[in-house]
Amino acid sequence: MLRYVIRRLLIAIPILLFLSIIVFMAARASSSPEAAIRLNPRVSAADIERYRANLGLDKSNAEQYAIWLGNFAQGDLGDSLVKNRPVWPLLKSAIGNTLVLGLAGISVALLIGIAIGTLSAIRQYSWFDNMATGGAFLGLSMPQFWFALILQLLFGVWLIDWLNLNRSILPISGMKSPGTQGFDVVDRVRHLVLPATVLAVQLIAVYSRYMRASMLEVLHSDYLRTARAKGLRESRVIIRHGVRTALIPVTTQAAIDLGLIVGGLIITEQIFQWPGMGVLFLDAMASGDYQIILPWLMITSASVILLNLAADVLYAFLDPRIRYD
């Protein structure tokens, strides 16, 4: 197992380097910090030249990339080309915000998805199973951006009109109420509900389907028959022996999803103004700020690689039949 892990980690390094080159070239080709000032009539040609030189944009792309890579290897992420601020605090804040949203969404999705999947399997072809199946397809096919906007309208406008309220039941944007001082847990949780719901809905659909399929396989297995034959209560058979085994694919899927989420939930964050990795990436890409884009890429790629690896290791740990060596 250790050799397997080390091998996976070593393979990841050239992959990350290759990705960074591709993304750097894409960022430089698509936009540049100087593009924003080129149409400002107060800015002269000499000003633009000086600006480019100050940011190192007058160097060749290869040189710019090499400088960035050299600094990155020494742990220096440098300053944002556009924000004039160190990159790491920006990334750290964005990662934290995305993880809060991501973990909240995944946690809720796991709880509900596992419960629905388990019940669906136990009561296969019942009305509950049929409803859950239909709901899952709805959740999977519903565009996230549409659902997010509908929730905003529902809680920000429609419910207020229908119920003649003077404030919304749940806030429709931001991480906290504007102007509030300190850390108000209740306020933060209220702001988390809608974006986490958007994230969770699709995940619930996925996890419930995984769990249902996995439970159906387990329910008819020999060892559960043995457990029943031993006289164990049905609930203990299901939960202690069945669910535990059936959870394996779901938990590994959740680990993979968490890795993907670190890259930012671009649509959800943009709509709900959640200052996470997705919004940071969008802003940086629009302005060609590769000083942010490249570390962003490194972090998100590394988290996908590491969490995929963690999922594989977890899978082997949970299921002794799995061996990688």
Added chain:
Amino acid sequence: MRSPHRRRLVALLMLLGLVAAACGSDDDGGVSGGPAAEGGNAVFGAEQWPECLNAITSCFNASWASWSIFQHVLPQAMTLDKDSNYVPGAMLDGEPEITSEDPFTVTFNIDPDAVWDDGTAITSADIEFTWRAHLETEGAITTTGYDVIDTIDTSDPKAAVVTFTEIYAPWRDLFGGIDYVLPAHLFESANVAAEMNDMIAFSGGPWVLQSWSDTEAVLVRNAAYWDEDRIPVLDQVTFIPLEDTDTELSSLQSPDGVSAIFPQASPGIEQRLNDPIAFEVGAGAVLEGLWPNHSEPPLDEKAVREALLYAIDRPAIAEAVFGGINPGTLDCAGWAPAIGPWCDESDFGDVEQDLDLAAELLTDAGWALNGAGNWEKDGTELVITWNTVAGNVRRETVQEIVQEQVREFGIQFDIQNYDAGELFQNRLPELNFGMGLYAQVGTPDPSVTAIYKSDQIPSEENSKAGQNFTAYPNADLDAILDASDRAADLDERLDLINQVGDIIREDVVWIPLYPLPNVTAWRTDVLTGPIPDFVSSPLGGFANMYDWGLVA
């Protein structure tokens, strides 16, 4: 015992409890203004969020940095009134005086009561420091204007005597206009590159920036502010980023969301701005039009450019694109109609769609209709390569409308749209385009030298950094542009600017379509006051928020 009914009842009670928590009085909204309560807090939406807060470096290029922060906390020598005329800012004691023509010298007299929020007087030293900051700061966004200042005499703390090396007509845009003054006593060095990037911890304006982050900016009333006409009614204003238009509109519609926004005016936006929301539309300072590349055929021919001008219906384009928020057609040659006296609508005001005239112009230039009904000359059909930003709905709509308008006339278009970076960073500087559809920013100062002068055509000499993307060379125009930048007398300058406009029209250097509309929208059940007064101003819709109050 199972009790599904009990579980359902509990769920219903929980839902009712949530609803009850949000219920309040039976306010039916719809109140339109009224007297203002004293004090209170308001929350406004910002459609773009400043990357940073340094008023000298690239942060300054972002309009929202000025609209949401700078103009509320930083003093200005000259500012703009609601009609975008230059007027003395609060820190000045009357109009600046041109005290000498040779050398060109302007004296800024400072209000004796003007102070920073720490009580330190605003003095001529602050103006002198601001000058040096523009020149010495690494990464300063522009030195234009500041680099022609020779000296600033600060012997009198309340009079800054600014001597220039040459006559500089746009002097009102220095230390003011859309520029600001910094406090000399709070910086150790004039290189302020590392300062103010995430906070402005001082104020010479009606507000003090209490906090700023990527998620909100909180401004509170400046207790030390001396100008009684601009002392804020509100105690506190919070700006929050709402970069998604739908979110912005939903937040305004929600009674506990934002109470005012200054959104990008997209067609149909007015349909979501219903009572108790009010809105005002004004012509903005961003001017959009067709920019032909004069260095490439067929638009190197004046006849072709002029024929295109008469072949299209510009008012119909503006109406089709903007509908209920139509700002009108742009009829002057490069100035915002709502800013100062510079926009001479006689430039293009007489132009109406006239296909017969367009045909005559082409025929006289040797073009003729071929069997396919397309214009042709020397075996080459008239095909205009047309470039704009891919995915920009407004501009792509214009392309569709124009193609439809001239379909029968016989001008063909080869549409090639690009990503914004590719268009503005690569193609325009390389003059590798046919005709661009994009916007230019109009400024309070009328100088258009940067976009029309011959030496501003992108070339090796200026490292492709010039902004005259039409590649229009005209030595006579160059001379007038230079003269206009040196005309300190406003009437003389107006005459020269009008001459510039005449030449632009005569040679059809570009075809103006419309100024982009600005919209100020606010909740009338929350806010009252002269809220829409600055809707057309380059200072943005929140410029006079010191006069806004909560409905009593």
